[in-house]
Amino acid sequence: MNILVTGCNGQLGSEFRKISNYEEEHNWSFTDIDTLDICNNKAIEDYLSKNKIDICINCAAYTAVDKAEDEGKESAELINVRAVEYLANNCKSNNILLIHISTDYIFDGTSARAYTENDNACPETVYGKTKYAGEQKIVSSGCSYIIVRTSWLYSSFGNNFVKTMLRLGSERQYVNVVNDQNGNPTWAYDLANAILLLIRRNGVKEIKEVFNFSNDGIIPWSNFAEAIFHIGGKNCEVRSISTEEYGSKAKRPLFSALDKTKIKEFTGIKIPFWRDSLIKCIEEINNNNN
């Protein structure tokens, strides 16, 4: 099968590039904005007319959650909604399975239990609203799709909370981190492997499904930061503060854990515990000096 990964220079896209170095079952093609701008419908049409693709994994997105609240709003709408609509329509007309990534931020965070795929979306941030609107464009396009909702992504590639904490842990004596937002951290490498399992389980058969995937275990950001310092060997104190005290622009959900029963039943996946994956990622960061 020929798999195209768009947005391949981001965290998740880079994990797929890493995996493609040893995965021999599929033919991989990788594009990012310089080689295939997904906001350019004509460019997508041209690419797909020249290249035979069976599955498109869309890793391209606008992911700057706070910036999306003001100066990034237009870009978020363009990349997370309109471009996703272009991709979905092109996948429909070329008989391509679209695998798209969405987010826990489509929920408002008021649930008393982990969110299932059937829970109603109620996004409160521009980022969350655009990501949910993108999901809806896919559904209404009529294309074959798998939407994977994930949360709190980190990787040895790109910029993320883990790498920021490792840097601050060397520079500062303490950091303030919120202790009232609870969720599931997710190593992008584990997410990429979960998507591969979905592909192996489904092949290119017609499918229209949403799956949740994150690492196992629910924690607040402050505990995550403490674990990063502990594993990363940083002598830095985590001072717990509330979301209100932190005062960021976007109103993030206070609770956004994802229920993974559906993906477990569909693929038989054993989901790694968040701390075990964090240890592996930090080891990779230290080895690569990324």
Ligand SMILES: NC(=O)c1ccc[n+]([C@@H]2O[C@H](COP(=O)([O-])OP(=O)(O)OC[C@H]3O[C@@H](n4cnc5c(N)ncnc54)[C@H](OP(=O)(O)O)[C@@H]3O)[C@@H](O)[C@H]2O)c1
């Ligand atoms: N990060 C998280 O915590 C998180 C949590 C839940 C869900 N997700 C979702 O998971 C997916 C992967 O996230 P990620 O963290 O890997 O994202 P990322 O690191 O921000 O990567 C996104 C990639 O898409 C590229 N891109 C932007 N506009 C494009 C365009 N018009 N055409 C082609 N490529 C374009 C970006 O290039 P530039 O860097 O040059 O803009 C970047 O390489 C996204 O759908 C995201 O919404 C992320």
